[in-house]
Amino acid sequence: MSKYKQVSEFELNGCFLGFAAKDGYKLKYLRLSTDAGEYCIKIPKDQRSTLYRSLQPGIAIQVSGYCEFCLKKGTTKFKATYIMPSTSEQPQSGSMVRLPKEAVDEAPKVEKSAEKSPKKVNILVCQKSDCCKRGGRALVQALQTELSDRGLTDQVAIKPTGCMKQCKAGPNLIMPDKTRYSRIHASEVSALVDKHFPTPAATGTAG
Numbered sequence: 001m002s003k004y005k006q007v008s009e010f011e012l013n014g015c016f017l018g019f020a021a022k023d024g025y026k027l028k029y030l031r032l033s034t035d036a037g038e039y040c041i042k043i044p045k046d047q048r049s050t051l052y053r054s055l056q057p058g059i060a061i062q063v064s065g066y067c068e069f070c071l072k073k074g075t076t077k078f079k080a081t082y083i084m085p086s087t088s089e090q091p092q093s094g095s096m097v098r099l100p101k102e103a104v105d106e107a108p109k110v111e112k113s114a115e116k117s118p119k120k121v122n123i124l125v126c127q128k129s130d131c132c133k134r135g136g137r138a139l140v141q142a143l144q145t146e147l148s149d150r151g152l153t154d155q156v157a158i159k160p161t162g163c164m165k166q167c168k169a170g171p172n173l174i175m176p177d178k179t180r181y182s183r184i185h186a187s188e189v190s191a192l193v194d195k196h197f198p199t200p201a202a203t204g205t206a207g
Contacts, residue, residue: 006071008178009124010078011064012039013086018057019043030055030083032063041065041078051083060086121176122159135185136171142186146193156197 014034019027022040030051032039041063043051055061065080125140140158147153156176169182175196184192 006069007066007180008069009064009174010067010178011062012041013060013062014039016055016057016059016061019052019055027052030063030080032061039078041080043080043083047083062086120155120157122157123176124159124161124174126161126163126172128163134171134183138186139171139173139184139189142189143193146189150193150197152193152197 012032012034014032017031017033017038020029020031020040021027022029028048029040029042032041062082062084063080064082065078068077068079070076123143125143126136128136140160143158147156147158171184172180172182173184174180175192177196179196181192
C-alpha cells in the first residue's frame with residue numbers, strides 16, 4: 001500500500017437513507033445518516049442482491065468495515081464488510097424501522113463472545129498462509145506471552161482474522177485503537193504492548 005494511505009477499521013450505527021451510485025449506474029453504495037453526519041459506504045459485491053431486497057429507507061442498521069484515508073488527496077473511502085440490524089434500542093438518527101426477517105436471516109452473523117465480554121478488546125492478527133510464512137505464528141506466540149506476563153489476558157484477546165489484503169507486507173495486525181502495523185517481528189512485540197497497554201506504574205509516573 002502507498003505510504004500516502006492509511007487503513008483503519010470503523011463501526012457505525014445509523015439510519016439507512018438509500019442506495020447510491022458513483023461514477024456509473026450500478027448502486028454500489030449505501031447512504032447512512034448518523035449523529036456525526038452522513039456517510040457513503042461501499043457495499044460488498046456478494047451482499048448487494050440481498051440488501052437491495054431487504055433494506056428500506058428509515059431502517060436502523062449497523063455497518064462495520066475498513067476506511068482508507070488518502071493523505072495526499074485528503075479523501076476517505078469507506079468499505080463495508082458487515083451490514084446488519086442495529087443492536088441499539090434507538091437509531092442514531094431518523095425513525096426506527098424493524099429490519100425485515102429476510103435481512104436478519106441472511107445478514108452475516110457476529111460472534112457472540114464480543115457481546116458476553118464487551119470490556120475485552122481484541123488484537124486482530126492475519127492468519128492467512130502468506131502472513132504465517134512471514135512470521136505470523138511467531139507473532140501470535142509472542143503476543144500471547146507478553147499479555148500473559150503482564151496479566152492482560154483477561155482484558156485483551158488475540159483474534160485471528162482472514163486476509164487483510166497486504167500479504168506482501170505481512171505479518172499484519174490491528175491494535176484495539178485501530179492502529180495497523182505491517183512487517184511486525186516477534187522481537188518488536190514487547191515495545192508494541194508497552195505503547196498500547198502501558199502499565200499503571202508507567203501511567204502514574206507520566207502524570
